[in-house]
Amino acid sequence: MRHFADDLSYAVERAGNPVVVGLDPRWDWLPSSLATGDPADFSRRAQAFEQFCCEIIDVVATQVPAVKPQAAFFEECGPAGMVALGHVIAHARQAGLLVILDGKRNDIGSTAEAYARGILGRDGQSAWEADALTVSPYLGADSLEPFVNIAEERGAGLFVLVKTSNPGSHMLQDQQLERGAVYRYVAEFVEEHSERTRGARGYGIVGAVVGATYPEQLAELRTAMPQTWFLVPGFGSQGGTAQDVALAFDQRGLGAIINNSRAINFAHRRPEYRQRFGEARWQEAVAAATREMIAQLRAETPAGKIAAP
């Protein structure tokens, strides 16, 4: 029986780092060798996105533990985009990576179950065969439970939005209630279910999304949620640094995975890499940007202590 939290610990230790490469394809930023044909043709666009993401996967599969495809960019291309997303997820799995689908799905009852059943679980358990899914908590506990139940049944994982990296996250998440901020109510739910489902390495299958751009809350939540894996967005392009995320880890360097999408996907557009590789060798820019992020995290955070399994 798989256990997502244990699988994630193992994958992080095997890779020697906690980097998640987000897969966020955007037509305007693709290397010009891929952005050919009519961008208004959704099938062509989807095809280019698929090739771009699969090539990134080929580059990073030996470097990192997991990838996080962003459903929105594929959905933007209509049904053809969703077919491409299916291929990208399969390609990542076959390359030995864990796949966290970033869909921020949410609904109630049997509708939430439909999302969970369709997305979570390998080996024919689901149509999409992702290892984990991001979910949004506004609908409340009974909207999260169907996701938790099916993830648990299948040894898959979830990452519930708790405190997100965007400036507007204060609108609801930071509002003060009797027992603390709104995000603490969600954190409590998540930690409870992580505690209940924890595996051999001390972490449960219900993770939390906690932004790199709010280091104080990151530290506060690490203390409040000792058994919860954090998925930390906001590193790189959004301004989060290695030092900002240092407090997200436990003493073994586990407990947090740090996502980077744009600065890795489109490394060929960053001046330092553009100069070194040119646009034509964009895959080498991806590899170099990934190595750079790994080195930063290993040097400046407890991720430096990650030991081989």
Place this chain on the structure above:
Amino acid sequence: MRHFADDLSYAVERAGNPVVVGLDPRWDWLPSSLATGDPADFSRRAQAFEQFCCEIIDVVATQVPAVKPQAAFFEECGPAGMVALGHVIAHARQAGLLVILDGKRNDIGSTAEAYARGILGRDGQSAWEADALTVSPYLGADSLEPFVNIAEERGAGLFVLVKTSNPGSHMLQDQQLERGAVYRYVAEFVEEHSERTRGARGYGIVGAVVGATYPEQLAELRTAMPQTWFLVPGFGSQGGTAQDVALAFDQRGLGAIINNSRAINFAHRRPEYRQRFGEARWQEAVAAATREMIAQLRAETPAGKIAAP
């Protein structure tokens, strides 16, 4: 230039009622003539869902103003399901119905834009060509604004989750803050943007999802949000009655559309209709259940005052 709120007023008046038929296909409840083949074959399942939904659309197109396909049930079938969803949306549009995609999508910045660009707008403006989309607000104002901007550009609409129909909606939505419950913060955002974008009929393009199962909050929010269209789920199977939703309407019978999925989609499973039509004439059960709901709303709510355009 289209304007979703005006289009919706017109569609409601032309139909003479505010009923939205949710499209929630579930394999186990399909008429046995459609549930043929292997349910583990996602393509077969998607095909059956498409046929089921398109036949429902053919029945209700002359009865109601809009349909609301639930993305989750199509997504459950993987990429093949999303292809079917595309066909269902197109079929509904061609049948003259407004299409509200129930996806509860949410994300930040350019990712939120990708969802909005991909889903909202007819006539080649987007890949999915829906008229409106449901969105979830946990990420805050800057996560909603990209949806609002693109909807506005394209004359399309949104329905933001404000107070949902499920029992667990109290977990976050009902928590009391200084200026009222959490849901009132979302309501304020929505009403502001509805006010700003209001059309000829007094309503703006940013609507609110407000559940039928909390009549008190429905009445409270109607007063607080005079320029906002309400999409009201929870009628029928979830326990909401015509009397519960009566306070959602304005004096013209506009301002609210009432969704019913299960009790219409699977009317052939309801004892009264099963006896009358048998399973084989399930389409007639759909038509009769729709007529029944329309009659209830016209008799017991201000929807009885809806006048032809």
